[in-house]
Amino acid sequence: MSQARAPRADAVRNRKKILTAAGEQITAHGPDVGMDEIAAAAGVAVGTLYRHFPTKTDLVAAVVAEYVARVADDAEAALERVTGGTRAADELTAFLGRVVEASAADRAVKAAAQALGAEPVDHATEDRAGAAVAALIRAGQADGDIHPDVTVNDIYLLFSTAPTDQPPAARNRWLTLVTPGLTTARPPASS
Template identity: 55%
Template sequence: MQSLRADARRNRARILETARAQIIAHGPDVGMSEIASAAGLAVGTLYRHYPTKTDLVAAVITEQVERLAEAAEAAWVRVETGSTASDELLVFLRGVIGAAADNGALRVAAQTLGTEFACPPATARGTAALRKIIAAGQDSGNIRRDLTVTDLYLLVATGPLDHPEQTRERWLELVSPGLLP
């Protein structure tokens, strides 16, 4: 696969960030022309990169999953360099819940459009980093012995995503004892 020119890469990044912001601000019905205009690009440029809105929403979600994988990997690096695994796990969870809450309109857009997306490499990287963090915390005794990555995914999936930050913070405060011994 041929790599994109620098201007095409910049356009893609601008489109994805603008699409995310426009969907969050205006809901899942925001038009492709509004997204292109907000990105400062011709609508043809948008369609050249993403032929349908479904393709665009899938790309935005894929990028968000990539960011979460990067956050998990960064948390693991901090654990490797001396940070406490339990602290990093809680910071990561706070970030995931916050991002999921911020991206609620993206979830609605994906459901409305029937968007299918797969991010196996990013998901695998994030899962691997979380497994390492959990194992390090279990070895040091500051994460409960039976905690798994699947447990974390369950917590996030059932978290208070449609509630204000204060409620999400209270949720994290309440679930933390279930993560730590």
């Protein structure tokens, strides 16, 4: 097998700069920022963008992927905490709250993700988040304060419909409105 030569140092550096700049620009001005602007923000020429990402879609996909990875981390951290003793149901709603909050900052990223539709998004990291959330749900159900028929898909559904573009008050209200559908107000019987 021909061992592909290692990439040049500055190439790596640039790739990182581009990804960062793209993220910032997209969160700041929406997924419709021109490639020119992203390039400028990265201190690089347009051509360089295309060297690293053959098409704009690819670039956006990369940014979204980074975002998903962050979410996965968050979910796993929450799961960790549950193992440590906190209420799974609380962690789950808190997690949902944080994600909504965060993607309010990056609402544009979410829009971008939507635009990409059901497209790529590395399944490995996505499943990482999914697995953590699933575990969270199971734990909560075991405790008896999450509805038995709640699934990961429900969380995806809620996440994808979160009112990211609304002011904080509305986002909180939304969370309040949505939580009762997940949690069980009255525990089974005992306790």
